[in-house]
Amino acid sequence: MRRLLLPVSLGLSLFATAQKTGNPASFAKSITAEDMKRHLYIIAGAEMEGRDTPSPGLEKAADYIENHFKSLGLLPGNNGSYRQTYPLYKDSMTSATLKVNGTGFTLTKDFQPQLSMSHTSELRFSEVVFAGYGIVDGELDAYKDLNVRGKLVMIVDGAPATYKPTTQGFNSPAGMPAKVAKAQEKGAAAVLVVYGNFPRNTFNASGNYNMNGYPASVYPQTFSISSSVAATILGLTGTNVIDKMKAEPIAPAVYKANIDMGFTKTTLTASASNVIAVLEGTDKKDEYIFLTSHYDHVGKRPDGTIYYGADDDGSGTTGILELAEAFAKAKAAGKGPRRTVVFMTVSGEEKGLWGSAYYANHPIFPLEKTSVDLNIDMIGRIGEEYLKDKDSANFVYIIGDDKLSTDLTPITDAANKNVKLKLDRKYNDLNDRNRFYYRSDHYNFAEKGVPIIFYFNGVHADYHRPTDTPDKINYPLMAKRGQLVFYTAWEMANRNEMLKRDLKLDKPKGF
Template sequence: MLRPLLLSTIAVAMLAACQREAAPPAAETAAPPPAAAPAASAHAFDPAIRAEDFAELVKTLSSDEFEGRGPGSPGEDKTVEYIKAQYERLGLKPGNGDSYFQTVPMTETTADPATTTLKIDANGKPYDLKFGTDMVVGTRTGQKEVKIDGSDLVFVGYGVNAPEQKWNDYAGVDVKGKTVVMFVNDPGFHTQDESLFEGKRMTYYGRWTYKFEEAARQGAAAAIIVHDTDGASYGWEVVRGSWSGAQFDLRAADDPAPRLPAQGWITADAAKKLFADAGLDLAAEYKAANKRGFKAKPLNAKLSLDLKSAVTEKQSRNVIGVLPGSKRPDEAIVYMAHWDHLGKHPDEPGDNIYNGAIDNATGVAGIIEVAGAFAAQEPKPERSVVFLAVTLEESGLLGSKYYVAHPTFPLNKTVGVVNIDAMSVAGKTRDITVVGFGSSELEDILKPIADKQGRKLHAETHPEAGGFFRSDHFNFAKAGVPALYVDGGNDLVEGGVAAGEAAGKDYGDNRYHKPADQYDAATWKLDGTMDDLTAVYDVGRELAGSDKWPNWYKGNAFKAARDEMMQAKPAQ
């Protein structure tokens, strides 16, 4: 979903799962009848990490034949069968009992833009907001129709309730049955005030997923986020593209997190008009919301919504392969990438297949290449190595969330996680970006590996994008398992930092979550990509051949969960 170099201009659901003693029952995880996989390629794969093999995998996964790898679509069937075939080619064992698949039950909800209406009445001035142009809205409840009639609008700043920060935007206001309007990102972001939260660096409170969940906990009828490109770290077209078409959620039975009847976004222009009609100045409210002691304000406006959706119960699949350890097979290192993307948008003219070559065919190709290296490794890994291709990342990290709730290796036997999401194809770099730098002792293992490559570790250059909270490793982190999410760096050998920033801006502006994210043999430079894969392979090789149990650094928010799970009795 996000990579700090290529998505430097672009900016998860919260994890409520705790460690389980066993995988879900067989009836829950049995795969549906498989679809015919695409014809086998004549490409001759090599066990070593190799650019030609990587390119072949990406080219296939991001081809039009895979239809944008939409969960629950024919493209999913082709994708998961292809990944399974690669695991079998490498000699990996099924990672979920006798199956390579872990079924993830899901609800597919598709709002109907033609019949969905959202009306605002501000100070007696009624008007409509147009779906896609002025707003996007949806529901996670599974209801085919959501009606809201004359709900009072309340401006709640950033919509944050953070006791440890002594900050509560809901203090003194009852929003039950009302519609809350809020800004994206954190208090302090727009002023860059380092005394508020983490200033420029986004915390989890800045993520839209948190804001909607908190609004649900407060009893709101609906929640609307005001879009701004800097705060979200992506433009309105990304919001429109991501929130139109089919939206996926875990079933309520599998995800007890609170849900709103309706949630969505409005454009900055729509917000400016709303606030002006309510007698407020939007720019002034940004300043007010960034100050301690902010008080929520009624907007003297009402919202009415008639949201019509098609709702279907479906299922998707995680794909899991494992290379059993030679000495301690009950302990595992996990390599993870999400296979899903945005599928097809038949209502859009022209090219409407969202191929997702960088996001995230590169990550899936990456874990397959690393799996090949482990399979050929001598001596064999002493610990098991798991290769986990998860679904529904683009829908809020749901496939990884489900796995963490139903792990095939107990979490207190999971040594660490290496996540690969949207790899750099911009060429060799002098550095390696560690998203969430300074988080865990996995960085201590990576550093000497980077040193040998002549590269330096550093934090992401755009921490305001909140990258640590926007990819699948975050679910493992919330549960306490140390996780490493690295990127190709920003200082290109050819062109330096300026070239790296330019590559990021070009991708963010022109290809991210767009049909143009396609494999491009003419422009991709895979020598740097191979350096990145070699580095993450070496991290796992070090862990798989040792008895190390890396932890989060002292003071990290996830360390307590790890300490607690490691003190518990080993799972049987």
């Protein structure tokens, strides 16, 4: 019985809130398909060149967003600035050498440094510790009875045929990153990884941008090597070592050889920014409602092909622009929200949730006073699962509203009475193979304990392709989804209490 009463009482609460702050319907209606189309054709236009992080196109998009916020009279969100800037670092190799017993080997033909794991150094070793596949997982321990602290370790790519990893994907103990991390944990100074795909055609001496310019610790110096280099070091044991390991594991052992490993690199520093604007609240202005999206995408190819990113996430960015306008109109009409609403478009999402991670670790507004983050990432299309569904033009995925706060679901359901979308919660399952809950910027808020909701339309044939263009957007549906976020944010900005934080987030294994 109480379960039936809850939506009714919440609906009365929404009505009471509306009586105090004005009817939100007129402001919600300002979120229109026409305005969204106008914004998105600019944000996802050719001039923005795919909005890579960092890039001139990204800066043009940031300027457009900032100017829109200014035109609405919103306050700058970072101590007088609309930008929260964070540094980026890009390593480029200038030289690399590998010698065994005085004999030099050739880059790409015989060896390649792992650029992201290596650092400027000249190392010399008189022996190498062979540790098989280098896997530590359950009962399998490649380092059992081995002392590798301060030593050079050699491991082989791959895994035993009968091995079943306890964790799949990038975090699998059989993956090269996990193997090197385990060698680091064991104290190895350097690692040689034997691969069967030598000689290689090319080596990109320039790495990708990253945020970790000052790591707390460094990986062991890590080189990939050919089977012939392994044979030079291990002798007869190392001949066809990859095939031998498949047939019968080679026992761990220490092999004598004089090995020189040299590597130098230079680092280029750049920056990117989150664009943040604030609409100050009234009697609860020291509490905050965050509305977020990412305005970056994946840029363009060397041949000039642009990845426009209209849905991902030009649609969410356009949603933030329209939400900002709706709230600004409410305030101009004397019906502004009680809590402060923060509109934040972040960069670097496609690289690894960079911008939101930087904000979560360098918050401008107290996270303990941040009631919620409503994050919009892809709301302009019909996902592949709904292409033939009767609700194809009237749905949205709601992700995360059953986590961290029991307030989220009833508020969402009550707000949806205004727009009547089908709310699909299938991706609330943390064990879903897509793991969408972890793949957008809300997650960096959730990890800090801030309740979140993620609005999403599902993937489609143009996802992360140059064909994700503004002409394929369903603008009426996009506007309706934006209105749902507005009604939800309106209630959360005007209710008497912040959202409860009464649920624990249990992560699946591997996170």
